[in-house]
Every structure is written in structure tokens, then in C-alpha cells.
Amino acid sequence: MAIVRIDMDAVKLAARKLEAGKLVAFPTETVYGLGGDAENAAAIADIYAAKGRPANHPVIVHVAPEADISYWAAEVPAEARALIEAFWPGPLTLILKRAAHVPAAASGGQDSIGVRCPSHPVAQALLREFKGGKGGIAGPSANKFGHVSPTTAEHVRDEFGSDDDSLVDYILDGGPSEVGIESTIVDLSRASTHGAVLLRPGQISVDQIAAVLGKAPSAPDVAAPRASGTLDAHYAPHTPVAQVSAEQLAGTVKELVGRQYKVAVIYRTVEIISTHASIAMAQEADQYAHDLYAALRDMDHRHADVILVEATPSTPAWQGINDRLRRAAFDSTGILSRLLAT
Template sequence: MSDIDQAAVCKAARELEQGKLVAFPTETVYGLGGDAENPAAIAAIYAAKGRPANHPVIVHVSPEADIGYWAAEVPPEAEALIAAFWPGPLTLILKRAPHIPDAVSGGQDSIGVRCPSHPVAQALLREFKGGKGGVAGPSANKFGHVSPTNAQHVYDEFGAQGSSPVAYVLDGGQSEVGIESTIVDLSRVASHGAVLLRPGQISIDQITAVLGVAPNAPDHAAPRASGTLDAHYAPHTPVAMVAPAELPEIVRRLAALGHKVALIQRCNTAIPAAAMIRMPADAASYAYQLYAALRSMDQAGADLIVVEALPQDAQWQGINDRLRRAAHDSSGILQRLLPA
């Protein structure tokens, strides 16, 4: 919807205030929301998704929110990143305030917080608890599956309202960014500096420009964060990444052996496949279409989704991260399907 349906926003806020679950749009993907201060609502999110209880969720807050309510410490680095990128697709991991339930953090002493830029999400956050609440919102899909970027994806995942654990789906149209937020850990900034836990649309270069130093890679003691498991964002159909130069021959050999291939490619080469989507050449447009493409190819009845490997430039880092995780559990499938 292009205009904000305030009646729908109010209904969604009332459902949240009653401890129910609401799917809501953000600029990244659709979230499965519950009252971040209601442990029962958070438990319902975990149950609906089939999410491990130790895997934290992100708390979404309004632009006017007091971050000090949620975080025990807000270091200068956090203030600088907030000033530069909020509202927007950036999640900050901070020390959790003692009065905030640890259920949102998977039992950790940290908390992930972000302020979305989507106007419908902002309207919901301002309406919910008079703008003073927070909505815990992992992606509105079963745990580990492809994230939803429109309302229909949520229905496809959980079923129609009335038969679904989701009390209400707030439709805000297609998510503009299309992949999840960048996550930066600042909960240990004094000892470890800023740490990039998950890449996204906001790049390392942009973060470095604000902080004056590049974020570090996560170490073994880094906080657990949403979407950082090795296998994630995966369709049901196995996924394999193939270099552009090898793509025509690999698909031809798979087809010759009777394997039905669904192809996601950027190149203009005519490659016969059972199903095919041609993706945009630029990173922003590719990210916008990525999850819809994976969902579409997952429904093609193919034996394998073959994805043309992407550039390794910084602007593609977030997309490459999602595809690497989507293909993780399919590792070695080409070697198994194709004789040496």
C-alpha cells in the first residue's frame, strides 16, 4: 500500500498490546513482531518460527525512542552510527538494560536494536504503546528459510489469518532493500572495538567513514545475532553457486543427466533451464529481488537452484553473505550430481 492505512496500523498495534503476533513491513524484510517486553509474546515468536531459544531477536523502536531505555550503555560510537544511519537498515548490539527481559537476547546480556525507515513500520511503532514500546521482530518466516519481502510471502509461510499463529499481517508493499539489516556489535567496544556481525546494505566502507576505523571481524566470544548461523535464508530446493564462465556448461551437463535446473543469472547468455529468472546487474536492484527470486525458483519443482556467482566487491557483500548461507547445506551437491 502506498498510503498508510491508519486503521490497519491501529489494529496491528492493539494486537501487539494484547500479546499477539503481528507481521509488519520494514525496508529490509517483513518482521514477525511481538511486544519486546512481554516474555510470553517473545516465546510465541520463537514457537511460530521454530527458532532456537538461544538465538536472539532484534527490537524495533520508533525514531523518537530513548535508546537508553533499552541499553545499559550507549557509547559514542553508537551515537555516531545512529546519527548517520537511523532510521535505516542498521542494527546495533548494545549492553542490555537490566529491566529488559533477556528472552529477546537469547539469554545474553546484550540487545539488538534498530529503527526502521519504512513509513508503515514507523507508524506502527509510534502507535504501539504510544511510541514508547519496542517490537521484537525477526523475519516473518520459519527459522532458516527464505525471508519474506511482501505480505503474500508471509501468508505463504504461515497460512491465512485465522489458521495462523500470526494474528494480523500489516501490508506495507514490497520491502525496498530486500535483505536484512547490517548488524554491528558495540557491546564490547572498549575491548574489541566495533564488530561487524552481519553485512547488509550499509557497507563496511560507510561504517568506517563514520567511525574512522574499520569494524573488526567477529571472534569466538562475539554475541550471537540474528541471521548469522552458517545455514540460513535457504529455500527447500538445494542451491549451488556457479562461476559465470562455467554456467552454460554446468547447466547443460545437469540437464543432459536428467536433472531439472532452476536458474538465477545476471548474464544475458541464453542457457536452457527448466525455469529461469534474469536478475539485475546492480547490487541494490539485485538485493531487492533476491528473496522473491529464491521463493519463485523454489516453487519450480526443480532438483537444484543454480545461482550465477556474483562479484566480490563491497557492495555485493551482504548479498553474497545471504547466498552463501542459503547454499551452505547444499555444499558439494554439484560434485554428487555430476560425474568426474
């Protein structure tokens, strides 16, 4: 598995590998994607196998800026056209009714399909080269299923190793991802009956979507389509994670350290230095999001017993970050009670 610095020869080779049914990791402005031909069921199956991803968990199809969205979607409601005009290329995924000829494997067997147009120049160059710009690249995050998403090429290699048996054939290195968390996902596959539905928050906020549509998207109901990264447990390091308020952070660290636990801390306003490992984060939401997954990976490598994360603000700008932290900590629910009870 090679990490390749970017030039057009590398992009062309990556496109040829995709056309041959191979898997290529590529940079986007959100996170690195694990790409395969979205119309090749065998390539999609390899994506699922490489990630260890459940077959019913859909992927997102990435398309070039000039792509005809109606090729992928049986219906493109006016709300979708408006959001595309406002936010594409960019970190917004739309869930639409899937066109009949698009393999059901890309949507986890559903009648809907997730589509987005990334703004990263390398992703755009790859999409324009792949099938002459008329193809789609299925591209979930380039990590093992449920783990912390990668925001650098090195993160991808850490996930999939460098052995010759890896299903990941090639990694395009486009530098660190600018946004750092995955795209906002809006369901419009049921627009005529449900309007716009927010399935996953991201950098594009509810307020920004409302400004375009004239109405905020609603919360998902039980019949909402499945979408990438929306399971309760996701984006998780191997080390247990717990969020702690700023007011309780120093005291919690002191108590855990006093019990001989190794504590890693991701803090924002309360400086913590007398612990096993710590990292300071930005005050602003955009920079915090950019750094979040790298921080989680760094702390995960410190062999701590727990990672404490200082709770972040509950304002709209932090909605996507809070969503990722909540899912990262989901499988660790109760960890502090267990550690402090011993």
C-alpha cells in the same frame, strides 16, 4: 490470518493486537518482520514457536525514531551514537549491553540486545502507535526459521498459511520491501575492548561505517554475541542451491540437463534459457538485493532438482548479497558433485 492494506485504522488495530500480546507481521525497508511486544516474554515465546526458532537465537528490537535508546541499553557508547546519527532510521542494527529490565528472552539469554530503527513509513507509524511510541517490537523476519526471508505480505502468508490456528494474527501489507536483505549488524556491546565488530553485512557497507567511525569494523571473534541471521545455514529455499561462476554456468547447466535433471537458474550476465526455469537479475547490487529473495522463492516453487546461482562480484557493494547466498547454499554443499557423479 488477514492481509490488511494500510491505513491508520489498520495500524492502530495492529498496535492494539501487539499490546494484547498477539503477533503481527509488518513491513520494514529490509524484509517483513514478525512482530511481538519486546517486553512481553509470552509474546516473544510465541515468535519463537511460530518460526520454529531456537530459543538461544536472539531477535532484534525495533524502536520508533524518537525512542530513548538508553531505555533498552545499559550502555550507549559514543560509537553507537555516531552510527545512530548517521544511519537511523535505516537498515542498521546495533548490538549493545542489555538494560537489566529488558527480558532476556529477546536476546536469546545474552546480556546484549539488538536494536534498530526502521525507515519504512508503515513500520514507523506502527512503532509510534504501539505503547504511544515508547515500546519496542521484537521483529525477526516473518518466515520459518532458516528459510528465505519475506519481502512481500504474500510471502508471509505463504510461510504461515491462512488457517485459524496460526500464531500470526495479522499481516500489514506495505508493499515490497525496498532493500530486500536484512540489516547490517554491528556489535558495540564490547566497544571499550573490541571496538566495532561487524556481525552481519547488509546494505550499509563496511566503508560507510568506517567513514563514520574513522576505522573499519573488525571481524567477529569466538566470544562475539550471537545475532540474528548469522548461522552458517540460513535464508535457504527448500531446493538445493549452488553458486557457479559465470564462466562455468552454461556448461554446468548443459551437463545437468543432459543427465535429465530439472535445473532452475538465477543469472546476471550469462543468459540461460534452455533449462527448466530461469530468471534474470539486475547488474546493480541494490536492485539485485531488492529482487534476490523473491527470485529464490520463485525458483523454489518450480520443483527443480537444484537452483544454480551465477556467482556475484566480490566487491564491497555485494558483501551482504554474497553473505546471504553463501548461507543459503551452506546445507547444499557438494550438491553439484553428487548430481554429476550419478
